[in-house]
Amino acid sequence: MSFVNLKDIRVSYDGKQNILKDLSIDMKKGELVSLLGPSGCGKTTTLRVIAGLIKPQAGQFLLETQNLTKVPVHKRNFGMVFQSYALFPHLTIAENVAFGLKLRKEKKAVIDEKVKNMLAICGLENLGERYPKQLSGGQRQRVALARALVIEPELLLLDEPLSNLDAKLRVAMRIEIKRIQQRLGITTVFVTHDQEECFSISDKVAIMNNGIIEQYDTPEVIYRRPKTKFVAQFIGFENFFSVIRVDEKHYKADNGQVFTTAAADSDGETATATIRPEDIEIVSSANEDTVAGRVVVRTFLGKSYQYEIATELGTLLVNGSAEQIYATNDPILLVFPAEKLVILDN
Amino acid sequence: MHKQKGMTIIAICVFLFLFLPLCLIVVTSFGTAAAIQFPIKGFTLDWYAKALQSETFMSSFKLSLIIGGLATLLALLIGVPAAYALARYSVKGKNLIKSFFLSPTVIPGIVVGYSLFQFIVIQLGLPVFQGLLMGHFLISLPYIIRVVGSSMEQMDYSIEEVAWTLGCTRLRAFIQIVLPNVSSGIFAAFMLAFVNSFNNVPVSMFLSGPGVTMLPTSLLSYMEYNYDPTVSAISVLLMLLTIALMFLIEKTLGLASIA
Numbered sequence: 001m002s003f004v005n006l007k008d009i010r011v012s013y014d015g016k017q018n019i020l021k022d023l024s025i026d027m028k029k030g031e032l033v034s035l036l037g038p039s040g041c042g043k044t045t046t047l048r049v050i051a052g053l054i055k056p057q058a059g060q061f062l063l064e065t066q067n068l069t070k071v072p073v074h075k076r077n078f079g080m081v082f083q084s085y086a087l088f089p090h091l092t093i094a095e096n097v098a099f100g101l102k103l104r105k106e107k108k109a110v111i112d113e114k115v116k117n118m119l120a121i122c123g124l125e126n127l128g129e130r131y132p133k134q135l136s137g138g139q140r141q142r143v144a145l146a147r148a149l150v151i152e153p154e155l156l157l158l159d160e161p162l163s164n165l166d167a168k169l170r171v172a173m174r175i176e177i178k179r180i181q182q183r184l185g186i187t188t189v190f191v192t193h194d195q196e197e198c199f200s201i202s203d204k205v206a207i208m209n210n211g212i213i214e215q216y217d218t219p220e221v222i223y224r225r226p227k228t229k230f231v232a233q234f235i236g237f238e239n240f241f242s243v244i245r246v247d248e249k250h251y252k253a254d255n256g257q258v259f260t261t262a263a264a265d266s267d268g269e270t271a272t273a274t275i276r277p278e279d280i281e282i283v284s285s286a287n288e289d290t291v292a293g294r295v296v297v298r299t300f301l302g303k304s305y306q307y308e309i310a311t312e313l314g315t316l317l318v319n320g321s322a323e324q325i326y327a328t329n330d331p332i333l334l335v336f337p338a339e340k341l342v343i344l345d346n
Numbered sequence: 347m348h349k350q351k352g353m354t355i356i357a358i359c360v361f362l363f364l365f366l367p368l369c370l371i372v373v374t375s376f377g378t379a380a381a382i383q384f385p386i387k388g389f390t391l392d393w394y395a396k397a398l399q400s401e402t403f404m405s406s407f408k409l410s411l412i413i414g415g416l417a418t419l420l421a422l423l424i425g426v427p428a429a430y431a432l433a434r435y436s437v438k439g440k441n442l443i444k445s446f447f448l449s450p451t452v453i454p455g456i457v458v459g460y461s462l463f464q465f466i467v468i469q470l471g472l473p474v475f476q477g478l479l480m481g482h483f484l485i486s487l488p489y490i491i492r493v494v495g496s497s498m499e500q501m502d503y504s505i506e507e508v509a510w511t512l513g514c515t516r517l518r519a520f521i522q523i524v525l526p527n528v529s530s531g532i533f534a535a536f537m538l539a540f541v542n543s544f545n546n547v548p549v550s551m552f553l554s555g556p557g558v559t560m561l562p563t564s565l566l567s568y569m570e571y572n573y574d575p576t577v578s579a580i581s582v583l584l585m586l587l588t589i590a591l592m593f594l595i596e597k598t599l600g601l602a603s604i605a
Binding site for chain 2 (some may be wrong): 077
C-alpha cells in the first residue's frame with residue numbers, strides 16, 4: 001500500500017513547455033526517497049508540487065487515501081527544509097522552531113517542552129536564544145530541520161539541504177539526517193543532484209531527466225543495473241558500444257566478438273552494452289573473451305590510474321591499479337566480467 | 347597621485363559651493379539687524395522667538411506635519427502591498443507599471459502641481475485640506491513603492507514559503523514574516539516620503555487655499571513683504587529637522603541603498 005502517490009502530474013510554467021511530463025511515483029510509509037537528477041530535470045518542481053507550492057496543471061496527489069491535489073500548502077502539515085535554510089532572521093532559534101507550534105495554538109508549556117526536545121534531538125542545546133545570523137551553516141541547517149520536524153509532519157521534504165555546506169560537514173549531516181529520519185520513522189522526500197549523497201542515505205532513488213522518472217528503484221539496483229543510457233551515464237558508466245542479441249546471455253559486438261552477460265533485461269534485437277571503468281579487468285594472457293587495445297592517455301586518480309584505451313569497440317575508459325602501470329602506446333588486454341556488463345535497451 | 351589631489355580639490359569646491367549658502371543662513375538667523383545681512387552686527391535669538399510665536403508659521407507648520415504624516419501613512423497602506431505585488435509576482439507589464447509609479451519623481455514638480463490643481467481643484471472640486479492630502483499622497487507614493495520595493499526584492503522569499511508550509515495563511519505570513527523583514531525599508535520610505543512632502547513647494551502652492559497654507563508656501567508669501575531673519579531662523583529649524591530624519595534613515599537602512 002503506497003503512502004505517497006503522485007499520478008500523472010503535469011506542470012508547465014508557460015503553458016507550452018512541460019516541466020513535469022505526466023510524472024507518477026509511489027512511496028511507502030517511513031521510506032526515505034531521493035529524487036536525483038541534473039539541474040532542470042524537474043526534481044525540485046516535483047517536491048514543490050508535493051509541498052503545495054506549485055499547482056499542477058493535471059494529475060493528482062494522494063496521501064494514503066486523501067486527495068491533497070487541491071489542498072492549500074498551509075493545510076498540508078508537511079515539514080520542508082529549503083536549500084537556503086530559510087530561517088526567519090528576526091526570530092531567535094527557539095522562536096523559529098516554535099513558529100509552527102504557535103500557529104497550531106498549542107499551550108505555551110507544551111510548545112516549550114517540544115521545542116526543547118527537538119533542539120536536543122538536533123544537537124542544538126543552548127542555542128535557543130541566539131539569532132540565525134550568529135550560527136554556522138551546519139547549525140542553521142539543523143535549525144531548519146528541527147523547525148520542520150517539530151510540527152510532527154506527515155511528510156518531510158528536503159530540497160538540496162546539504163548543498164550549501166562544505167564537503168566534510170555534508171557527510172556528517174547526511175548521516176545525521178538519516179539518523180533522525182529513522183528515529184522518527186518519518187516518510188521523507190530528498191531532492192539532490194549529488195549521487196553519492198543520495199545513494200548513501202536513500203531507501204529508494206528516482207532518477208529524473210527532463211520531467212520524467214527514468215528509473216525508480218533501490219540504490220543498489222540502480223547502481224548495478226541501470227535501465228537506460230541516461231541513468232547509466234549519470235551514475236558513472238562510461239563505456240558504451242552497440243551489440244546484437246544472440247541469446248538471453250550472449251551479445252555480439254560489431255567486431256564479431258561475443259560477450260557474456262548476467263545483467264540483461266533487454267529483449268530487443270539490438271542493444272547497447274556498457275560497463276564502468278573500474279569494473280573492466282586488465283589481464284596478461286589473451287583468449288577468446290579478451291579485448292585487445294593500446295593505451296592512448298594515462299591519468300592519475302590518486303588510488304588508481306585511468307587509461308583511455310583504443311580498441312576495436314571504440315575508445316574505452318579503464319581504471320588500473322597502481323601495481324602495474326602502463327605507458328602510452330603499451331598494448332593491453334581487457335576482460336568484461338559477465339556480472340558487470342550491463343545491456344541497455346536501445 | 348596628482349590626479350587624486352585635483353579630484354579632492356574639486357570635491358572640496360563643490361562641497362563648499364553647496365554648503366556655504368546654508369552656513370550663511372545659519373549665521374544670518376542670529377543677526378540683530380531688521381533685514382537679512384552678512385556679516386551680522388550683533389547676536390540675538392529674537393528671530394527664533396518670533397518664528398515660534400508667529401501664528402501663521404505655527405499653524406502652517408502644524409498643517410505641513412499633519413498633511414505630510416497622513417499622506418505618507420496613506421501612501422504606505424497602498425504602496426507596501428503594491429511594492430510586494432511588483433516584487434513577488436510576474437505582473438503583466440510590470441516594468442511599465444513600475445516606471446509609471448515612479449513618474450512623479452521625474453516629471454518637473456511644477457507640472458505635477460499644475461496638473462493636480464487642474465484635476466483635484468477644478469475637476470473634483472475637493473475641499474482644500476482633502477485636496478492637499480490627496481496631492482501629497484500622490485507625490486509620496488513613488489518613494490514608498492521604490493524604497494519598500496527594493497528592500498522586498500532583496501528578501502529571500504523562501505522564508506515566506508516555509509511559513510506557509512508550517513501552517514501560515516498568506517496574509518498572516520505577510521504580516522508576521524515579510525513585514526518584519528522589510529521594516530527598515532518601510533521606515534526609511536516613510537521618512538523619505540515625509541521629508542519630501544514636507545519640503546514640497548509646487549504641489550502645496552497650487553493646492554493651498556485661503557487660510558490653509560503649508561509651511562513652504564507661507565514662508566514664500568511672508569518673504570514677499572518682509573525680509574527679516576525670521577525666515578532664516580525657520581530655515582535653520584527645518585534643516586535641523588531634516589538632518590535628524592536623515593540621520594534616522596541612515597541609521598536604519600543606509601542612504602546608499604535608496605539613492
